[in-house]
Amino acid sequence: MTTTPAGTRLVDRFERGLDAPICLTWELTYACNLACVHCLSSSGRRDPGELSTGECKALIDEFERMQIFYVNIGGGEPTIRADFWELVEYATDHHVGVKFSTNGSRITEEVATRLAASDYVDVQISLDGASAAVNDAVRGEGSYATALTAMERLAAVGFTGFKLSVVITRHNVAELDDFKAIADRFGAQLRLTRLRPSGRGADVWDELHPTAAQQRQLYDWLVAHGEDVLTGDSFFHLAGYGDALPGLNLCGAGRVVCLVDPVGDVYACPFAIHDEFLAGNVRSAGGFTSVWRDSALFAELRAPQSAGACASCGHFDACRGGCMAAKFFTGLPLDGPDPECVLGHGEHALGARGGRDVPRSGPDHSSRPRRVAVALTPARRPDRRCDESPLAGSGPAVRADRR
Amino acid sequence: MPPTTAPSTGVSYDPARAWALHPQVSLRPESFGALAYHFGTRRLSFLKSRTLLTVVETLADQPSGAEACRAAGVGADELDAYERALDALAGSGMICERVA
Numbered sequence A: 001m002t003t004t005p006a007g008t009r010l011v012d013r014f015e016r017g018l019d020a021p022i023c024l025t026w027e028l029t030y031a032c033n034l035a036c037v038h039c040l041s042s043s044g045r046r047d048p049g050e051l052s053t054g055e056c057k058a059l060i061d062e063f064e065r066m067q068i069f070y071v072n073i074g075g076g077e078p079t080i081r082a083d084f085w086e087l088v089e090y091a092t093d094h095h096v097g098v099k100f101s102t103n104g105s106r107i108t109e110e111v112a113t114r115l116a117a118s119d120y121v122d123v124q125i126s127l128d129g130a131s132a133a134v135n136d137a138v139r140g141e142g143s144y145a146t147a148l149t150a151m152e153r154l155a156a157v158g159f160t161g162f163k164l165s166v167v168i169t170r171h172n173v174a175e176l177d178d179f180k181a182i183a184d185r186f187g188a189q190l191r192l193t194r195l196r197p198s199g200r201g202a203d204v205w206d207e208l209h210p211t212a213a214q215q216r217q218l219y220d221w222l223v224a225h226g227e228d229v230l231t232g233d234s235f236f237h238l239a240g241y242g243d244a245l246p247g248l249n250l251c252g253a254g255r256v257v258c259l260v261d262p263v264g265d266v267y268a269c270p271f272a273i274h275d276e277f278l279a280g281n282v283r284s285a286g287g288f289t290s291v292w293r294d295s296a297l298f299a300e301l302r303a304p305q306s307a308g309a310c311a312s313c314g315h316f317d318a319c320r321g322g323c324m325a326a327k328f329f330t331g332l333p334l335d336g337p338d339p340e341c342v343l344g345h346g347e348h349a350l351g352a353r354g355g356r357d358v359p360r361s362g363p364d365h366s367s368r369p370r371r372v373a374v375a376l377t378p379a380r381r382p383d384r385r386c387d388e389s390p391l392a393g394s395g396p397a398v399r400a401d402r403r
Numbered sequence B: 001m002p003p004t005t006a007p008s009t010g011v012s013y014d015p016a017r018a019w020a021l022h023p024q025v026s027l028r029p030e031s032f033g034a035l036a037y038h039f040g041t042r043r044l045s046f047l048k049s050r051t052l053l054t055v056v057e058t059l060a061d062q063p064s065g066a067e068a069c070r071a072a073g074v075g076a077d078e079l080d081a082y083e084r085a086l087d088a089l090a091g092s093g094m095i096c097e098r099v100a
Helices: A010-015 A053-065 A084-093 A109-116 A132-139 A143-156 A173-185 A201-208 A212-228 A236-241 A287-294 A296-302 A324-328 A345-353 B050-061 B065-071 B079-091
Strands: A024-027 A070-074 A097-102 A121-126 A163-168 A189-194 A265-267 A278-281 B019-021 B025-030 B033-038 B043-047 B095-097
Touching: A053 A084, A053 A287, A084 A097, A109 A143, A121 A143, A132 A143, A143 A173, A163 A173, A173 A189, A173 A212, A189 A212, A212 A236, A265 A287, A278 A287, A278 A296, A287 A296, B019 B050, B025 B050, B033 B050, B043 B050, B043 B079, B050 B065, B050 B079, B065 B079, B079 B095
Parallel strands: A024 A070, A070 A097, A097 A121, A121 A163, A163 A189
Antiparallel strands: A265 A278, B019 B095, B025 B033, B033 B043
């Protein structure tokens, strides 16, 4: 563990929060042409209260003033917004880099060419199966072909290093090598993230989240691939298996990351769209800056947290109790084990929880009634958070606190 | 051009040479030091002390990396750690050599 000159661990500084996020996720719209079964933001229909073009630009101005280096734009399918490219250009002109997540449906040859010419825009194509059968069961029929076509177009115009983003499920863990091969084929970088029981993900989490044996398999695979594969710091709850994975390995919610949703609501993280984690709205006096710096919720998240039921666990310092949103949306106490705790404490807690009602995610913009069977329902995407682990870039005096 | 996935440029830091912050890197001062973000490689680094921030910010004005460290007040006992930090920054392309 490295230390700062003052003898304080960097991770502790981060847990107390920064004056501005390291990066943030901005869902531009709840509109989506897909309806992924595990969509974190329950997207589908556009919200009539979406931020206008002018409001979006004012928000970008704030991001620039706060020196937020880049934003992860998602949705919904962000490219559906008529002003999407205008906003991307506005952001990059104002020194706010953009990485956007897309299902690839609007990556035409012309768009690919334009993207390849930009220094400040990165693209993340979502794919949740290395085969059409596995992917389309989650993301909808035809979505595999759409994503592959988009990647072909990006590769054809020389855009290398874009991201192939995969949410790990029970059905695609076996395809890890295949995903890597697809990414390599297109000169892309593979990014794996965790399935959260957030949004519509709550409907399918029980049947789609990896088994304990699969989690171990995933951990070993990630360790073997090191920084070659990005995880957005998704899997810090697996640190209890042994060495921490590359990344900050802490819950950044409200501390170093947050989410701005299409209507300007600011949540602690992209996986926590619920009133409980709503810090404020960018339309309020003081704007985003004041929400980030002054909200009572964020102050609370930045205060020392109790390890609760995990206090006596020897692995607490490694996994730090796991993901707040995963606990919340499975009905577990926030100061207890993650539902996917590698020691099995989460599983036990889920069993003990019984039939108690679990909280539901906030606004539901699904295009059709929520389902219950995973089978072959068309769907739409999830993921993201702070992208590349902020420490993966190799620290100067430093590398990450825990490696 | 969009991102490179190569984390290291293979460049080593030589204190006798002249250096500068890469033009595509932005620095954001923080209480612990600073965040450094490279828009070309999309990598983020942490400068873990304010003194290191000063060194990096003044590299371009000094004839050598060694001079930049000296001018920023890096003590003899700390020099090794700072040179290792600068070597990591050079390796990830955050700082680059310039013609003195």
